[in-house]
Amino acid sequence: MASYLLSYDSDSEDERIIALIQHLKDEDDEVESERVPRSRIYIPRIREEAGENLWKDYFSDTPVFPPYKFKRRFRMRIELFLRISQGISKFDSHDTPEHFRFFRERFDAIGRPTFTIFQKMTSALCQLAYGTAADMFDEYLKMREQTSILCLDNFCKCIITLYKERYMRPPNAYDVQRLYSKHEEKHGFKGMLGSIDCMHCVTPKYLWYLKLK
Structure with missing residues (x-):
């Protein structure tokens, strides 16, 4: 590669780059033509x-x-x-x-x-x-x-x-109330629909804090 770059005599940097790309492409085509085609690998799965x-x-x-x-x-x-x-x-x-x-x-x-x-x-x-x-x-x-x-x-x-x-349908009023009741029965506090992990609960103290802000 280095010998090829030194042997190429041109004053244009763009021409040197184009010639280098073409040279690499020609080498790759030569290697590809020499490759032996391989058949599909079969993996015996029991x-x-x-x-x-x-x-x-x-x-x-x-x-x-x-x-x-x-x-x-x-x-x-x-x-x-x-x-x-x-x-x-x-x-x-x-x-x-x-x-x-x-x-x-x-x-x-x-x-x-x-x-x-x-x-x-x-x-x-x-x-x-x-x-x-x-x-x-x-x-x-x-x-x-x-x-x-x-x-x-x-x-x-x-x-x-x-x-x-x-x-997979949108919940109606009965479904929402049932979900709230099940959540309160299992976890002991009212949850929020859409909170998958039940990580957050809005307490009266936190609501009072929001009013101050």
Whole structure:
């Protein structure tokens, strides 16, 4: 590179830069043409064994991890997880949408069963709960990135279809009063709608302070 710059004789700095870029591009093209084309790398993922491990860890009669571990890692109780899985698997209509059929038992081209609904839901919920990359749990679930993205997309569509009318509508006066009552019953003081962590409470003393300001 240094010899090339010294051998190039020009009074124009712009011409030197243009010539240098062109020289580097020619060298890169030569290296690219000499490369041997590589085939796609195949990673053998034993998804059946991963599905059995997931079942033994959380969903069997004697799971490895207790329910509180499930709630902390999945950000929901196991009963809610099972309720959602049943809602997705048992959904039936005259024209069942593709995102529901995605979670049903399937077989690939060589007859191997695809991922279970528990594996697909676990992948989607982990992405929602932790905001991680799609292939973050590839080692545990044996699921590649593209499949994990499909799990998340179809899971969200199923949730919207199943629960939009009941849980994803604006609250009415009855809902607001019920939420206030539940919050006061559980925490012992009146909370604020929209305060997710219940970290702030407006006390009479603080209101008096605001009036002074």
